[in-house]
Amino acid sequence: MASIAYFGPQGTFSEQAALAANRPDHTLVPEATVPEALAAVRHGHADLACVPVENSVEGAVSATMDALAVDEPLVAIAEIVLPVRFSLLAKPGTELGDITSVASHPHALAQVQGWLAKHLSHATQLAATSTAAAAVGVLDGQCGAAITAPVAADHYDLEVLETGIADVDDAVTRFLLLQRPGALPAPTGSDRTSIVAVAAYQRTGVLAEMLTELALRGINLSRIESRPMKGRLGEYRFYLDFDGHVAEQRIADALAALHRRCHEVRFLGSYPKADGTPTLAGTDNADADYAAAASWVTKVQQGRTG
Numbered sequence: 001m002a003s004i005a006y007f008g009p010q011g012t013f014s015e016q017a018a019l020a021a022n023r024p025d026h027t028l029v030p031e032a033t034v035p036e037a038l039a040a041v042r043h044g045h046a047d048l049a050c051v052p053v054e055n056s057v058e059g060a061v062s063a064t065m066d067a068l069a070v071d072e073p074l075v076a077i078a079e080i081v082l083p084v085r086f087s088l089l090a091k092p093g094t095e096l097g098d099i100t101s102v103a104s105h106p107h108a109l110a111q112v113q114g115w116l117a118k119h120l121s122h123a124t125q126l127a128a129t130s131t132a133a134a135a136v137g138v139l140d141g142q143c144g145a146a147i148t149a150p151v152a153a154d155h156y157d158l159e160v161l162e163t164g165i166a167d168v169d170d171a172v173t174r175f176l177l178l179q180r181p182g183a184l185p186a187p188t189g190s191d192r193t194s195i196v197a198v199a200a201y202q203r204t205g206v207l208a209e210m211l212t213e214l215a216l217r218g219i220n221l222s223r224i225e226s227r228p229m230k231g232r233l234g235e236y237r238f239y240l241d242f243d244g245h246v247a248e249q250r251i252a253d254a255l256a257a258l259h260r261r262c263h264e265v266r267f268l269g270s271y272p273k274a275d276g277t278p279t280l281a282g283t284d285n286a287d288a289d290y291a292a293a294a295s296w297v298t299k300v301q302q303g304r305t306g
């Protein structure tokens, strides 16, 4: 049976996202880390991977960003945006005052700092590989409490001491469903394209050049991130998300231009946007405009300009 490797163990937000991806024909397989979930797909042990990519409070999930830029390419076929609500879990019978350490994924800890300062200021904060791994840590006696997705309480023999403890009530996390390169999802009119680009080192204005290639074609940039290349300082990868599908001419054209200008461009997929908002394409950038312009150039080249 086809499978989805998710950032586990059971009870993570990533598992919730994999369930929300609504692929009942796929079994869900937990992996301990984001790189391991991606490796399962790269090595053919799973068909899809579901991993977090960004959070509206804490920003990029760097483990995912870094792992997508190296090794065998993977492409996103869907994005899932989930509201993130946090619960505090501990062994049955624990009182808030008994807790001397609290563990979670760093993104979760960062989003409950206000609540912790008010209610558990004396507790040591410990980073766990995932929210559900922190719950396992409580069962194993490594920490007194865990901050998890509410659903983790269904998987582990722990008690919910508090719930709804996030500092920002309507925070959301965006997840990607990734596969090995293959057939792309069909364009829907509400699509996003993701790439990673590496520009020439210390070339003046190179980022402005890259963004201009998008702007001139009426392409709406929805996200830009940079991550260090890990070697010399000042060398970065740029992650760009923009409206549109590579099957559309203005997107294909922009990708070709970026490929000319950059050392390396990695395509991370064209997939439907979770919010379903129609692609903004500006004026004069529809496929029909490109086709009309290309046929005029062909005529010019053939000496048929009249």
Ligand SMILES: O=C(O)C(=O)Cc1ccccc1
Pocket: 007, 011, 012, 013, 014, 015, 052, 055, 084, 105, 107, 108, 129, 130, 131, 132, 149, 173
């Ligand atoms: O640890 C998890 O449950 C994850 O899936 C990563 C994560 C952590 C915090 C907020 C959203 C996703």
